[in-house]
Amino acid sequence: MDGKYVYNFHEGGRDMAGLLGGKGANLAEMARMGLPVPPGFTVTTEACRVFLATGEPPPELERQVSEHLAVMERAAGRRLGQVDAPLLVSVRSGARFSMPGMMETILDIGLNDLSVLGLAKALGRERFAWDSYRRLVQMFGSTVMGVDSARFESVLAGIKKQHHADDDTQLDTCDLIRLVQMYQDLILEETGEAFPQDPAEQLRRATLAVFTSWNGERARIYRRREHIADDLGTAVNIQAMVFGNLGPDSGSGVAFTRDPATGQPGIYGDYLPNAQGEDVVAGIRDTVPLQELEHLDPASFARLRDCMAQLEAHYRDLCDIEFTIERATLWMLQTRVGKRTSQAAFAIAGQLVDEGLITPQEGLARVDGEGLARLMFPRFDSSGTREVLARGIPASPGAAVGAVVFDSAEAVRRSAEGEKVVLVRQETTPDDLPGMIAAEAVLTSRGGKTSHAAVVARGMGKVCVCGAGELTVDPQGRSFSTPSVTVREGDVVSVDGSEGLVFLGAVPLVDSPVMRYFEDGGHPPGESATQVVRDVHRVMGQADEARRMEVRANADTPEDAARARRFGAQGIGLCRTEHMFLGDRRSLVEAMILAHDDEEREAALNALLPLQRADFIGILEAMDGLPVTIRLLDPPLHEFLPDLTELSVRVARDEALGRQPDLHETELLAAVTRMHEANPMLGLRGVRLGLVVPGLVAMQVRAVAEAVVARKRAGGDPQAEIMVPLVDAVEEFRLVRAEVARVLERVSAGTGVALGCPVGTMIELPRAALTAGSIAEDAEFFSLGTNDLTQTTWGFSRDDVEAAFFSAYLDKGIFQTSPFETIDREGVGRLVEIAVAEGRATRPGLNIGVCGEHGGDPQSVHFFHDTGLDYVSCSPFRVPVARLEAGRAALRATEAQAGR
Amino acid sequence: MDGKYVYNFHEGGRDMAGLLGGKGANLAEMARMGLPVPPGFTVTTEACRVFLATGEPPPELERQVSEHLAVMERAAGRRLGQVDAPLLVSVRSGARFSMPGMMETILDIGLNDLSVLGLAKALGRERFAWDSYRRLVQMFGSTVMGVDSARFESVLAGIKKQHHADDDTQLDTCDLIRLVQMYQDLILEETGEAFPQDPAEQLRRATLAVFTSWNGERARIYRRREHIADDLGTAVNIQAMVFGNLGPDSGSGVAFTRDPATGQPGIYGDYLPNAQGEDVVAGIRDTVPLQELEHLDPASFARLRDCMAQLEAHYRDLCDIEFTIERATLWMLQTRVGKRTSQAAFAIAGQLVDEGLITPQEGLARVDGEGLARLMFPRFDSSGTREVLARGIPASPGAAVGAVVFDSAEAVRRSAEGEKVVLVRQETTPDDLPGMIAAEAVLTSRGGKTSHAAVVARGMGKVCVCGAGELTVDPQGRSFSTPSVTVREGDVVSVDGSEGLVFLGAVPLVDSPVMRYFEDGGHPPGESATQVVRDVHRVMGQADEARRMEVRANADTPEDAARARRFGAQGIGLCRTEHMFLGDRRSLVEAMILAHDDEEREAALNALLPLQRADFIGILEAMDGLPVTIRLLDPPLHEFLPDLTELSVRVARDEALGRQPDLHETELLAAVTRMHEANPMLGLRGVRLGLVVPGLVAMQVRAVAEAVVARKRAGGDPQAEIMVPLVDAVEEFRLVRAEVARVLERVSAGTGVALGCPVGTMIELPRAALTAGSIAEDAEFFSLGTNDLTQTTWGFSRDDVEAAFFSAYLDKGIFQTSPFETIDREGVGRLVEIAVAEGRATRPGLNIGVCGEHGGDPQSVHFFHDTGLDYVSCSPFRVPVARLEAGRAALRATEAQAGR
Secondary structure: OOOOOEEEHHHOOHHHHHHHHHHHHHHHHHHHOOOOOOOEEEEOHHHHHHHHHHOOOOOOHHHHHHHHHHHHHHHHOOOEOOOOOOEOEEEEEEEOOOOOOOOOEEEEEOOOOOHHHHHHHHHOOHHHHHHHHHHHHHHHHHHOOOOOHHHHHHHHHHHHHHOOOOOHHHOOHHHHHHHHHHHHHHHHHHHOOOOOOOHHHHHHHHHHHHHHHOOOHHHHHHHHHHOOOOOOOEEEEEEEOOOOOOOOOOEEEEEEEEOOOOOOEEEEEEEEEOOOHHHHHHOOOOOEEHHHHHHHOHHHHHHHHHHHHHHHHHHOOOEEEEEEEEOOEEEEEEEEEOOOOHHHHHHHHHHHHHOOOOOHHHHHHOOOHHHHHHHHOOEEOOOOOOOEEEEOEEEEOOEEEEEEEOOHHHHHHHHHOOOOEEEEEOOOOHHHHHHHHHOOEEEEOOOOOOOHHHHHHHHHOOEEEEOOOOOEEEOOOOEEEOOOOEEEOOOEEEEEOOOOEEEEOOOOEEOOHHHHHHHOOOOOOOOOOOHHHHHHHHHHHHHHHHOOOEEEEEOOOHHHHHHHHHOOOOOEEEEEHHHHHOHHHHHHHHHHHHOOOHHHHHHHHHHHHHHHHHHHHHHHHHOOOOEEEEEOOOOOHHHHOOOHHHHHHHHHHHHHOOOOOOHHHHHHHHHHHHHOOOOHHHOOOOHHHHHHOOOHHHHHHHHHHHHHHHHHHOOOOOEEEEEEOOOOOHHHHHHHHHHHHHHHHHHHHHHOOOOOOOEEEEEOOHHHHHOHHHHHHHOOEEEEOHHHHHHHHHOOOHHHHHHHHHHHHHHOOOOOOOOOOOOOHHHHHHHHHHHHHHHHHHOOOOEEEEOOHHHHOHHHHHHHHHHOOOEEEEOHHHHHHHHHHHHHHHHHHHHHHOOO | OOOOOEEEHHHOOHHHHHHHHHHHHHHHHHHHOOOOOOOEEEEOHHHHHHHHHHOOOOOOHHHHHHHHHHHHHHHHOOOEOOOOOOEOEEEEEEEOOOOOOOOOEEEEEOOOOOHHHHHHHHHOOHHHHHHHHHHHHHHHHHHOOOOOHHHHHHHHHHHHHHOOOOOHHHOOHHHHHHHHHHHHHHHHHHHOOOOOOOHHHHHHHHHHHHHHHOOOHHHHHHHHHHOOOOOOOEEEEEEEOOOOOOOOOOEEEEEEEEOOOOOOEEEEEEEEEOOOHHHHHHOOOOOEEHHHHHHHOHHHHHHHHHHHHHHHHHHOOOEEEEEEEEOOEEEEEEEEEOOOOHHHHHHHHHHHHHOOOOOHHHHHHOOOHHHHHHHHOOEEOOOOOOOEEEEOEEEEOOEEEEEEEOOHHHHHHHHHOOOOEEEEEOOOOHHHHHHHHHOOEEEEOOOOOOOHHHHHHHHHOOEEEEOOOOOEEEOOOOEEEOOOOEEEOOOEEEEEOOOOEEEEOOOOEEOOHHHHHHHOOOOOOOOOOOHHHHHHHHHHHHHHHHOOOEEEEEOOOHHHHHHHHHOOOOOEEEEEHHHHHOHHHHHHHHHHHHOOOHHHHHHHHHHHHHHHHHHHHHHHHHOOOOEEEEEOOOOOHHHHOOOHHHHHHHHHHHHHOOOOOOHHHHHHHHHHHHHOOOOHHHOOOOHHHHHHOOOHHHHHHHHHHHHHHHHHHOOOOOEEEEEEOOOOOHHHHHHHHHHHHHHHHHHHHHHOOOOOOOEEEEEOOHHHHHOHHHHHHHOOEEEEOHHHHHHHHHOOOHHHHHHHHHHHHHHOOOOOOOOOOOOOOOOHHHHHHHHHHHHHHHOOOOEEEEOOHHHHOHHHHHHHHHHOOOEEEEOHHHHHHHHHHHHHHHHHHHHHHOOO
16 A cells, blocks of 8 residues: 555554565464454554665654554553553564564663653562663664663673672662663763653654664675565564563463474473563573463463464464563464474474365475475484584584594595594685595584585585584694583594584484385385374375476486486486496596597497496386486596596606606506696587597497397387487587487397487587577487586586685675576576477477486476476485475466466 | 479579579570570579479479470570481589589480481581580480499490500590490490480480489588588579580680789680680690680670670679680670689779779678788788699688698797798698697698688688698608609798698798788878779778778787777777786786785785786877777686696606705695686686685776876876676676776775776676676676687687587588687577677667677678677777678668668
8 A cells, every 4th residue: 555654463464574574464463363462563664665765764654653653552551651651662673584683673662761650650660660761771872872882881880890780680779770860871972962751752763773774784694695685674563562571470482383393283382480582582591391381370371372273273384472471461472484394394284284274285385395305314313412512504414423624634634544524614715625525524613504615515415514603613723622622633523414513422323214215115104104204205195296397317327227216216317328437447438538540449439338238228127117318428538537637747757756657658648638628618528529539429329229129128118318418509419310310220220129219419508508499300309407508608617616706606695596506597597498498399399308406406496397397307316305396396386377 | 483493594684593593594694685695494493492302303394394495496496306407405503502513414415326417417527426425425324324434434445445545536436436336235234224315305314313413422512511501402504505616716715804813904714726615624725815816716706805895794793704616606605703812802893883883882892801801911922933832722811931840749849949830731630739839831731621720720820721632741751742842841831821822942921012001000092002002992991981880909908009090990899907917927916816815915916006007008098089998807817827737747856856845836836726727717717706806806997097097197088998707697797896986986086087987797608698688787888708608608618629629510511610700690699689689678778899709700790780789899900801891791781771
């Protein structure tokens, strides 16, 4: 509504979080439900945006606030600043997305030199009233009027020193009255104006101070890290104060409608008698389990239980609640849908479906792939005693145990000797890369989720806890210490990257039952199955039913193929033949590369042929009846040769020492030097190899064709597809396809077995995407190679830049997530859309999948669903994640279409 | 017209080359002009396409050919196969684009066992008639009926042996009669059918044989190399035979209406009395200058001169003519617009404008940038005596003199000692790359314009002659030989890459007068100027007047800037600051890179600052009043450090020999190892460096700003623009632009001088092009870096792949030209179009130029004009080429719009 900047709680609702902020929307929802919410109203984010843009609040705001205040005063039966029994209000920020502690809050607005006396009289608590007034002047003075809060602290410290008082509670009412006066003097001295006695002015200025805090440094940094837009603004909630600290019949607490750790139904929470909500959160005093409230105040407990049941039924989800009891009266101060562990998410989704609160489709929407992935990691055994050394940010999930090391070289050294190590650093830099590769886990004392350590560890799939601020790392002394313990190099620690915990010693690992369930083939769980497995099984069934996209796996060995199939893969989307060129076959590959003539090369290729054929037979057998997309050799040949620098150094050393030159090494060095490429990623690889190295394509295709024949003769149903990598232009594809066709025909003619192998191409270079319309004239399927496509579209290679500057880029807000993790929709995604649209325009119904790592990334899977892909292919372990997310994506798209 | 497959010469015209082929269209044009063309008609390419698609000629074709034949017979007064005086016809291919010698021709159709007698009687030449018949049977038997031509040759050889005859002319009529019989027997034996006696059948089958020859192997290879589409098909010209070999009053010749070498007006050509046209082309007998025809047959000569004048006036261009005189009657057999040298092109364009035959705009269209570039190279002095060693394909223009070497290592060795060398190989491979870099010129005995040597040499701008087939190269013997001379390693040769000639010894070089003209500033030539300079000056004026795009230069030094300005550059489109980091400044750059802390780094940057500032002052002075676009540092920092392998070898060698480790080297090696990138092209460079290395951008911008201040204080008009390289996302640009703005403000505030430096970006990555709409929100100009854009769009780096597989790709028809030479319109060009359209949609009127090497490539310049760019920027030497082509492009676009 234009020009309406203030909403009474009874006017709002939870679907208005954009306008009222999350807190305001939920307060309004509770008020509308008839729950006991202290009266109040919300100033909209729109008003904040006007203020931020123009430096002035909207002109209508003051009048609208007055009108709503009057309504509130009527409801409360008291007026703001009323001398005999003043209404006090809190002024709290409340943005659309939670930004805990990042903006300002001002309590006890309405107190002044007169109303403080009225409050004291009304509550019968003089000291309480003056303490509240003291806090208001301090808070207002620093937050609104800009006096350095250290100045207030030093005045307070002076008074305490006079009284030899250790803490505030030892000050009496007289001290507090003096303190208020001294604070007011301080404000006048520092700012040239007096602390405002007019409650309306207090309210007005506090509101604007909350607006202003949206652009405070803390808030801006937080938003950048959490990727919250800068132009949303915050709402301001103005609400009658209630007091949990008026005696033993008062108190504050937090509650959950189910156990957020396991999902178990029931009432969970903490209660702190005779305290304000802030004290519960601050954790200064020890809380009691919420259940004890039943004995302390059975009526309020019963009332709270009712409210919680009502909220859960209403929100149809786990709710997280803050409440205060003021002299045996329950007040609800906040609610929201509660955070939970992955296990709880699956459990709650199942329970709510069973209870009829939500549909199975909604249940599916309540879980996600990252949560499923977390359930698949092994975890530390929580049954034994574990000494928590430190807490940090859970930056890269999983659990790892190892000996502590403090530099990269030591990590590499010990790891080379077979020892498992945990690299501990204040923060990591690109120089630490070898050590990170060598370590089981990385632990840092500084930096957040976008720090170098976090970004690189996630990229590598290493366990990482970062920003463990309690640690003091001393690399010179080869130790780190917590306030209680010192850990030296070689001591063993356990790092839980899912929870952000570090334990002393080796904590035993327990396998994930969810992983075991998938490893066993995802069959319906029996009686003895754990609850989480039952929950996961149910959700997987719903996801498989809902999804349109197929899920395939990237697998290069029969073992991986078999695992992928157990995990639910519907074929292999990418079988990399280069992995078959490694190991003990290196010498054959080397012979092929070093061949002096066609004859030598052919001999080497002929030796490789039966090995490749046997590989293919194994994989086709493991995937019998399902498609197996076999990619022709992709990497530059020099990858199969030794590194130029290492070899040069070896040869030079031999020469310097006057050793007889090793002829093979000399020849090898000549070949490596000749084939050295400044930028191998942009070099002679993929289809280019196939077009330049005689016989290579023919050998590989022949191996595939003969494997198909062998499988057919053995009664199998092999479904091989041949994929040409790194195509730029349809002409390249045409030439290779012609050769593929010739070989297939030859094998077919020679064996009398029909071979229906579709021949398709990777779309992994911008030019291929831009000319997909032509390429589709000849290609029978597309597979989007979004790893390479990301590298070339952005012009950076993962190996080179991830460690060097991704954390800086995430920090500066250039990336929201690494484009190698989640597909970049504007750039790479646009090329994907062009390739899909123009490929299908040429060849309607063209089968298109994706085989980059994005195939296993939840957000990317949703994008691929929306783009109309036929399948995603990912590593075997990510297959369940992709199945789940493909189901969720289909559901979300259907709902979006239905306009829900 | 639907269903019309045959055109009488009088029905066609030169604008119908698509339907009638080039030869047919021009024959028709001459017939319509009333020139003496032997009667005939053309079967269309459309008929050929039907035949190629269905395997059958269109059903209407036979009837239409009969009708046109009847018309022709009436015109000739004789009938095909007429027993007493047969009409003979030729059946010749004629495609839209000339494919000389690639398809079939069948002459003397109409002869059979009876009509051969009639022909003998009619001409009074029995032997001639039988020889013609013998040729027909042989040609028809092999071409149409598929008998291996070697079989005919061996029959002929047998007869010759019997008569101890060395050549055909020694065979008498009886022998020829026997030969015809033996040939006919051979055909019957080989094919099971007799040589057709029915002239109509001969004609029909000959026509289809020409159609079929379109898809012959030779023709297909030729088309692929020349990039002629496979689906055009050929027309077939059926024309009454005329004979130039009926005695001394007969003959054949070729003629040009102006000198194709210099453009001089007059009659140029060669004449061969008593010969057919084929004999002139074959070069078996020595021709006489055409002028001698005036004495031999004054009437025919006068007639020919009239025809040539008529043709030139009609075609309004140099014409190239073939004619035959049959018993003192002139017949025109072919004409077309003639090929010419670059010098002649400029001269003729000027003359025709002066003669009023063409407009100045048409004159401009008749010359081109590559021709201009050729005129700018120095040439060998043609006045002295020069011994032509060999002729080959002019693969990369220019003239070079050097000592012959036969391998890469020797080339490198001698060149390192300061000797100029010419690398001679049978053909080159990637292994020859170092030698090619070291050599002045490359000469090969094998391979064409798309061979490895040709492609790589063109890419490097090296002189190259390839495919010099007369050479026998003996690398082991370190010599090469021609039939007459042997040249040994170290002997000096001169290589003319523009003409494809190799001379023995050092031929003196003469400077290009055209180059001198540009070097002198392109002022109006004086009295003493050579004609070619006057011609060029006139054309440059027309081009500058016509063009819409500006032309800037890529220049990094004051000297280059000054030269570019003399060559007509209207500013600097790309000033690479990295070139200012080389030479004796390396140690400062090294100090910056190796800095242990901010202080050391700042000290190094501060030392670089005055040097950079002085560079900029010099360049801004040279380009005073014109824009100078300065690009911030682009390449990865490790490019300024030693090579990893070399350094590792050095350190390893020292270690092995027990030498004291050089501390600096050890530190350097650590830095080089740390900064080593697997793919530097895709690494930490461009804007990424600016965002990661503190102080770098600030130092560079400060140097620019202070240079502007210095120039302004000196009374100059500096127009500096700051360009950010390698931007992927608007967020990167925004961060750098903010820093640039801060520095500019600081310098402006400190000096009191206003600094209006626009800040723009390179668009050189696919993602930048795809998100150009967002980037234009902040960037004040775009410069398309099409080198890098080509590398990333195609996913190959020029350094890595050009030598490795470009020649194979050109050979296989995957490329038409290297995408680094001429912009790839489908892929890279599409990104350019997106960037231009979406950039300008955000910021109307956005200034956009190109600074890749494509800026100096003629075809690319036309594309950039069409895409609406504001300017192209290229190397100083290409500025005249770009000016000329920008003018031509504007003209062509205007004409296309006017529908001309």
